[in-house]
Amino acid sequence: MMIRQTLDWNKRGICDNLALLPSPVEILQKLIGFNTTNPPGEEAACIMYIRELLEDAGIPTRIEALDPERPNLLARLKGSGEAPPLLLYGHVDVVGVDKQVWSRDPFGGEIHDDFVWGRGALDMKGGVAMLLSAFLRAHVRKLPLRGDIILAIVSDEEAGGEYGASYLVREHANYFKDVQYAIGEFGGFSFHALGKTFYPVMVAEKQLCWLKATIRGDGGHGSLGKAGTDCMAQLGRMLQSLSRNKLPIRPHPAARYMIEGMAGELPLLPGMLLRGLLRPRLSQVILKLLGEKGSTFEPLLRNTVSATVVRGGEKINVHPSEITVELDGRTLPGVTPEQFMEELYEHAIDRSIRLEVLRHDPCAASPDMCMFGLLSDVLKEADKEAVPVPMLLPGGTDGRLFAGLGIQTYGFLPMPLPGDLQFTKLIHAADERIPVEAVGFGTDAIYRVLERYGE
Numbered sequence: 165m166m167i168r169q170t171l172d173w174n175k176r177g178i179c180d181n182l183a184l185l186p187s188p189v190e191i192l193q194k195l196i197g198f199n200t201t202n203p204p205g206e207e208a209a210c211i212m213y214i215r216e217l218l219e220d221a222g223i224p225t226r227i228e229a230l231d232p233e234r235p236n237l238l239a240r241l242k243g244s245g246e247a248p249p250l251l252l253y254g255h256v257d258v259v260g261v262d263k264q265v266w267s268r269d270p271f272g273g274e275i276h277d278d279f280v281w282g283r284g285a286l287d288m289k290g291g292v293a294m295l296l297s298a299f300l301r302a303h304v305r306k307l308p309l310r311g312d313i314i315l316a317i318v319s320d321e322e323a324g325g326e327y328g329a330s331y332l333v334r335e336h337a338n339y340f341k342d343v344q345y346a347i348g349e350f351g352g353f354s355f356h357a358l359g360k361t362f363y364p365v366m367v368a369e370k371q372l373c374w375l376k377a378t379i380r381g382d383g384g385h386g387s388l389g390k391a392g393t394d395c396m397a398q399l400g401r402m403l404q405s406l407s408r409n410k411l412p413i414r415p416h417p418a419a420r421y422m423i424e425g426m427a428g429e430l431p432l433l434p435g436m437l438l439r440g441l442l443r444p445r446l447s448q449v450i451l452k453l454l455g456e457k458g459s460t461f462e463p464l465l466r467n468t469v470s471a472t473v474v475r476g477g478e479k480i481n482v483h484p485s486e487i488t489v490e491l492d493g494r495t496l497p498g499v500t501p502e503q504f505m506e507e508l509y510e511h512a513i514d515r516s517i518r519l520e521v522l523r524h525d526p527c528a529a530s531p532d533m534c535m536f537g538l539l540s541d542v543l544k545e546a547d548k549e550a551v552p553v554p555m556l557l558p559g560g561t562d563g564r565l566f567a568g569l570g571i572q573t574y575g576f577l578p579m580p581l582p583g584d585l586q587f588t589k590l591i592h593a594a595d596e597r598i599p600v601e602a603v604g605f606g607t608d609a610i611y612r613v614l615e616r617y618g619e
Contacts, residue, residue, distance in 0.1 A: 247618025351575030366575025
């Protein structure tokens with residue numbers, strides 16, 4: 165559905181017929197229908213659909229692209245200038261569905277059992293539908309804004325952002341001049357524990373620090389045995405050490421905010437147990453006691469590393485003289501690559517193995533919490549049972565790239581979810597889906613933030 169009619173305004177300047185806009189759910193269904201699997205991405209058709217929605221509503225847009233098939237869309241609503249511009253951003257590329265068994269068409273956007281099904285429903289076409297709908301609503305209703313509202317819909321987040329946010333930050337930084345805060349992924353979804361409904365809002369994310377480990381040893385004929393110094397033996401020892409040896413617990417302020425916020429709402433004993441995670445001497449024991457639930461908190465408390473790619477050996481009858489292992493490192497905010505590598509040498513990797521940095525995306529050492537109060541108030545008004553808490557995200561988003569411009573991202577895509585829905589396990593997985601109700605809830609919450617931003 166496109167807005168090709170003249171909108172009817174009443175004397176107060178409020179559109180009498182918001183039905184001329186497609187609903188957030190209709191927008192999400194349409195977005196899911198574009199196969200934007202990355203790689204290769206090819207987000208152009210999806211971005212052009214969004215551009216048409218905006219321009220048919222009378223909002224000028226601009227397209228910036230490193231590759232015409234991987235464009236990024238920018239749009240702006242003017243404010244009074246009483247507050248700095250606020251950035252809303254999201255990505256339309258998605259991960260693939262190969263070798264996954266789906267109950268529904270992953271690119272169908274079908275509604276079944278009060279859910280919208282499809283790849284990207286949660287990550288993050290559902291969020292884009294919310295942000296876009298709130299942005300359109302603000303324009304149609306002529307919402308008096310205290311600061312400009314910038315909408316950025318980007319490509320390529322799932323593969324690192326080179327064609328998306330990274331390109332915009334590098335080549336079009338002036339467009340984001342004076343922006344201090346942004347709303348994007350990942351946070352605002354509900355989860356239930358001991359009778360409480362928590363809504364974690366992402367205020368910081370772990371840094372990406374990809375490394376390459378190079379293992380060298382004597383080559384030779386495959387028929388000849390080795391004395392444990394060959395590359396394969398060293399590789400085996402390194403992988404076992406990485407699996408056995410956890411890096412030290414180092415509670416970061418963002419993790420402390422989250423754990424303290426949750427503990428303060430829980431009964432005495434569970435609250436004490438949760439706070440114990442912040443004490444390095446107790447945390448490992450408590451993580452074991454928490455079992456599967458402990459896996460939620462563990463990556464928030466320490467630097468982590470996973471061996472993901474191994475390269476070595478060319479012939480079955482030749483001992484390799486070199487093996488390289490690519491390591492997906494995720495460090496706490498403020499940790500430098502040099503500090504991370506030294507920690508690995510001290511606790512998990514032999515110093516004979518050479519480590520080098522493949523990519524490091526830094527972010528601010530500690531979060532700016534100034535907008536958290538507004539977001540928290542909006543959530544509590546929307547859901548009387550809501551307990552908003554700050555969150556440190558163990559993964560990465562485009563927020564780390566916008567942080568290079570001094571922009572603090574809040575992961576705020578509010579979604580009330582059923583208690584039995586395993587939200588995080590559906591992201592990037594088969595049968596990804598989002599409750600129909602949650603899409604409208606998130607749109608309304610984001611719109612309320614736009615109403616009150618800068619007060």
